[in-house]
Amino acid sequence: MIIRQIHVTPVAFRDPPLLNAAGVHEPWALRTIVEVVTDEGLTGLGETYGDLEHLGKVRETAQALIGLDVHALNTMYARIAAIVGGTVHDLHGLTGAATTEKSIDRVFSPFEVACLDIRGKAAGVPVSDLLGGKVRDAVPYSAYLFYKWAGHPGEDPDRFGSALDEAGIVEQARLLINEYGFQSIKLKGGVHPPDQEIAAIRALHEAFPDTPLRLDPNAAWSVATSIRVGRELDGVLQYLEDPTSGIDGMAEVAASVPMPLATNMCVVTPEHFPPAMASRAIGVLLLDHHYWGGLVRSSHIAAMCDAFGLGMSMHSNSHLGISLAAMTHLGAATPNLTFACDTHTPWQDGQDVIQPGALRFVNGAVPVPTTPGLGVELDRDALAVMNEQYEKCGISSRDDTSYMQRFDPSFSPKKPRW
Numbered sequence: 001m002i003i004r005q006i007h008v009t010p011v012a013f014r015d016p017p018l019l020n021a022a023g024v025h026e027p028w029a030l031r032t033i034v035e036v037v038t039d040e041g042l043t044g045l046g047e048t049y050g051d052l053e054h055l056g057k058v059r060e061t062a063q064a065l066i067g068l069d070v071h072a073l074n075t076m077y078a079r080i081a082a083i084v085g086g087t088v089h090d091l092h093g094l095t096g097a098a099t100t101e102k103s104i105d106r107v108f109s110p111f112e113v114a115c116l117d118i119r120g121k122a123a124g125v126p127v128s129d130l131l132g133g134k135v136r137d138a139v140p141y142s143a144y145l146f147y148k149w150a151g152h153p154g155e156d157p158d159r160f161g162s163a164l165d166e167a168g169i170v171e172q173a174r175l176l177i178n179e180y181g182f183q184s185i186k187l188k189g190g191v192h193p194p195d196q197e198i199a200a201i202r203a204l205h206e207a208f209p210d211t212p213l214r215l216d217p218n219a220a221w222s223v224a225t226s227i228r229v230g231r232e233l234d235g236v237l238q239y240l241e242d243p244t245s246g247i248d249g250m251a252e253v254a255a256s257v258p259m260p261l262a263t264n265m266c267v268v269t270p271e272h273f274p275p276a277m278a279s280r281a282i283g284v285l286l287l288d289h290h291y292w293g294g295l296v297r298s299s300h301i302a303a304m305c306d307a308f309g310l311g312m313s314m315h316s317n318s319h320l321g322i323s324l325a326a327m328t329h330l331g332a333a334t335p336n337l338t339f340a341c342d343t344h345t346p347w348q349d350g351q352d353v354i355q356p357g358a359l360r361f362v363n364g365a366v367p368v369p370t371t372p373g374l375g376v377e378l379d380r381d382a383l384a385v386m387n388e389q390y391e392k393c394g395i396s397s398r399d400d401t402s403y404m405q406r407f408d409p410s411f412s413p414k415k416p417r418w
């Protein structure tokens with residue numbers, strides 16, 4: 001199964017004005033779709049970030065993989081490492097430090113997923129079987145709530161409406177839970193002063209007393225603020241995600257709050273494990289195959305979490321169905337997935353590059369596809385439309401901060417803010 005062609009297509013899709021510690025989502029979110037084609041005519045799909053510098057590396061490395069067998073993942077990784085060379089930065093600053101290894105892992109990931117898709121198709125088995133076999137039939141996801149504006153400035157409100165206070169957040173939770181059946185809730189924080197976010201969590205707890213809750217301010221708080229919030233939310237939060245920056249700061253907070261700390265910011269590459277484990281900085285890791293080097297490497301990270309007694313959930317950025325399929329196969333084949341995963345799927349509101357019907361939510365969980373490979377097929381018309389949107393949208397890298405500063409020039413993403 002020799003790789004003969006690789007098609008790399010950047011796409012853009014509409015994204016609502018979701019607020020976070022870095023600013024606000026721009027009107028278009030970007031992704032890159034990777035199609036790997038073999039000599040036997042089998043095609044595999046991968047999906048990754050769309051930021052220009054990263055896209056450039058994906059395009060450059062794609063050429064170096066032509067002629068390799070789809071099983072030769074170690075050779076593929078070595079070739080990609082040689083080309084990526086140094087650190088590729090992202091502008092959004094919400095997924096922790098950029099390192100060289102993380103940059104290589106990010107570029108490698110969509111190719112690895114596409115090769116697993118091909119291998120699953122060739123063997124007639126779903127990707128979850130290639131990862132050790134599924135241990136659950138459906139993978140649970142959480143309602144991912146955001147403070148948000150009613151619509152992008154100058155545009156009509158979107159159907160989700162505004163959510164700038166506790167009442168708006170509770171209403172948003174009801175909408176997402178009614179439509180998707182989610183059984184856990186995550187609130188993206190770091191937007192309002194912490195007392196307002198504590199009030200929102202309390203309002204959610206009152207409205208949904210049996211639903212586990214998480215709060216993630218993306219390191220917008222000092223150690224002292226994080227400890228205060230953590231103590232105030234004793235008994236209310238399932239976990240507190242990245243309250244403060246860095247392994248040392250997280251370790252200080254972890255020692256003084258009652259709930260586990262989770263991260264997708266301070267442990268984002270293998271070299272972060274030893275110091276984080278030695279200082280007991282985290283209790284939960286949010287896995288993300290997009291920057292942990294694909295599905296097999298993510299399974300190894302899951303095994304490491306098991307060895308260290310860490311809980312596991314999954315992190316997400318704005319994404320489409322290829323990523324949701326990959327996350328679902330990984331979640332299905334990860335025995336120690338202890339918490340419902342994050343997903344931005346509701347915010348994409350039906351826009352996708354895959355043909356409809358392969359993935360759906362039942363009681364907040366996505367049934368694991370049982371057809372060969374990832375179980376999703378490209379919708380070529382949709383891909384063409386989204387590629388045209390990419391060409392026209394005028395955005396080439398995600399930059400929540402600059403977009404926010406257009407409307408609020410005094411906005412600063414400095415950390416800690418509170």
Ligand SMILES: O=C([O-])C(=O)C[C@H](O)[C@@H](O)C(=O)[O-]
Binds near residue numbers: 020
């Ligand atoms: O859990 C997280 O830190 C994230 O999901 C980062 C994302 O970029 C999120 O903050 C967003 O979409 O604004």
Ligand SMILES: [Mg+2]
Binds near residue numbers: 216242264
């Ligand atoms: Mg997070």
